[in-house]
Amino acid sequence: MNPDIQALDAIPFLRQQIRTVADWPEPGVQFRDITPLLANPRAFRVLIDQFVHRYFDARPDAIAGLDARGFIIGSVLAYELNVGFVPIRKQGKLPFTTVQETYELEYGSATVEMHTDAVKAGDRVLLIDDLIATGGTMMAGKRLLERLGATVIEGAAIVDLPELGGSAKLRAAGLKVFSLVDFDGH
Template sequence: MASSTTDAADDRIPRIASTIRVIQDFPKPGIQFQDITTLLLDPRAFKDAIDLFVERYKDQNINVVAGIEARGFIFGPPIALAMGAKFVPMRKPKKLPGEVISEEYSLEYGTDKMEMHVGAVQSGERALVVDDLIATGGTLSAAIRLLERVGVHVVECACVIELPELKGRDRLGDKPLFVLIS
């Protein structure tokens, strides 16, 4: 099962969606950038987004919320705190002090890496991977591989927005993806 979405009848979803601004041709021509900074300006919509994630995961024994740089750092910590889980930042290279492990992933042109501190997670822990948006799925799939390499069970990936036309869900293998807005 690799396709989860929220209950379309939840009145919080349209409110959240209405706060997301689309910026044409950013960061380059042809891109329609989904700007969540306007969601953050609306405390009710931001709280609704966090609440929807917490409601979904609170009874799933998740003890790690892994947030992907940078906007996963906005949504991950409040979700982790509400569930009594630890927050683990997943960062681009050379951003974390201390010893790290890394996982390379492909981009449209070239490659990049995702890093995590050694010892941040333990084998057998249950993780939720959080980001603001899934496009091609490269960063989420790298985060999954990184966590699984050290024996963590990735329960699900959660994003506020999915761009389904970019088929990022396909790169997640058998890992379910939960999104608020598609």
């Protein structure tokens, strides 16, 4: 083994790839931007490998990704695990019959939907997104999947913002939650 090659400590490495943008989209918000992580081929591979290793033995029947960054991680993870991918989209983006779930945002509400035939009763599904903030989007995805009879085995994300209470809210609703990196603040 080459002594110049050091073992990679994955989580600190991934954390370093996430850019913080101050005061975006509004003053006081510290936006956690994963695009540098996705742009770095080594970091993107390390990211996906972390999820693959976590779910390899407990292989779900499908991966459901939340619009839009959950699509990036979820589709690659589904490919690596050789399972199907289910997109949970913003309202009005899917062409077939859908089920919908509306959830509250800080100012107003939003609706996500998925095809009625995307999962079947008894399917074990991993729900994934890039970030957990208030938990509203992931909770809506959980409800959609359960409405169609699937079991959500875990809600996963790259980043958790625990101070915003989303992961605690999801756990209180019975969803097991996993994230790679936590950041303090908003």
